[in-house]
Amino acid sequence: MKFIISGKNIDVTDGLREAVESKLGKLERYFTPETEIIATLSVEKERQKIEVTIPVKGSIIRSEQVSNDMYVSIDLVEEVIERQLRKYKNKLIEKYRDGGNLKADFLEADQHSADDNDEIKIVRTKRFGIKPMYPEDACIQMELLGHDFFVFSNAETDEVNVVYKRKNGSFGLIEPEFN
Numbered sequence: 001m002k003f004i005i006s007g008k009n010i011d012v013t014d015g016l017r018e019a020v021e022s023k024l025g026k027l028e029r030y031f032t033p034e035t036e037i038i039a040t041l042s043v044e045k046e047r048q049k050i051e052v053t054i055p056v057k058g059s060i061i062r063s064e065q066v067s068n069d070m071y072v073s074i075d076l077v078e079e080v081i082e083r084q085l086r087k088y089k090n091k092l093i094e095k096y097r098d099g100g101n102l103k104a105d106f107l108e109a110d111q112h113s114a115d116d117n118d119e120i121k122i123v124r125t126k127r128f129g130i131k132p133m134y135p136e137d138a139c140i141q142m143e144l145l146g147h148d149f150f151v152f153s154n155a156e157t158d159e160v161n162v163v164y165k166r167k168n169g170s171f172g173l174i175e176p177e178f179n
Contacts, residue, residue, distance in 0.1 A: 001028050001035050008042035010070075016041060019071055023078045024052065030085050041070060050077050061085060130160065138163045139171050 003021050005012055020039050027037070031054070038053045048070040054061040061084050065076040132155040133141070142150035142163055149164040154175070162174040 001025070001031055001033065001037055004036060004038045006040050008040060010041050010043045012041060016070060016074075019074050020050070023074050024081075026078060027054075027081060027085070043070075048073050050074055052077050052081060054081070056088070059088070061088065132158070135161065135163055135173050 001024075003017075003024070005017055005020055007016075010016075020041075024037055024039065036055065040051045042049045042051070046068050047066050048068060049064065049066045050070065050073045051064045052062065061081055063077045063080040063084065065073045065080065067073045067076065130151065130153045132153045134155050135152075138150050138152040138161070141152070142148075142165070149162055151160065151162050153159070154161045157175070159176055161176075164172045164174065166172050
């Protein structure tokens with residue numbers, strides 16, 4: 001695998017480079033030798049962030065992890081990418097049977113040996129009354145509940161909308177669009 005490691009507001013020391021290459025090097029069992037792994041390390045205040053992108057035959061495996069310690073972020077990103085690869089493998093097996101730069105033995109491994117965490121299971125269903133409100137009021141309600149998103153009926157459009165909290169602390173609004 002070929003590593004492309006860069007830094008934003010941080011010098012990529014030999015120690016950090018070695019940590020990235022050794023941790024993400026564990027992924028080599030999944031990829032062919034010419035696979036590129038692009039890692040960007042960045043620091044913003046107390047936030048130590050690593051973004052990893054791996055182009056894979058018309059798709060991208062990507063993860064971004066943040067903590068207050070870059071080495072912890074590196075550990076977390078490797079775990080998330082490995083989990084994504086197992087899900088990606090299952091999709092490939094079902095759909096294409098051609099994994100591009102993924103190793104054949106990884107694709108051919110027994111599909112049932114995957115962790116139970118790979119299956120999507122709905123473990124709880126909630127029902128609640130939706131009353132009409134304005135998006136700004138929905139944001140306040142979401143904050144009061146301590147949630148990352150809130151489903152509501154938009155008083156202006158009479159449609160079901162979702163407000164959500166973005167990573168930078170601002171808010172987003174999802175409106176349906178019917179084709």
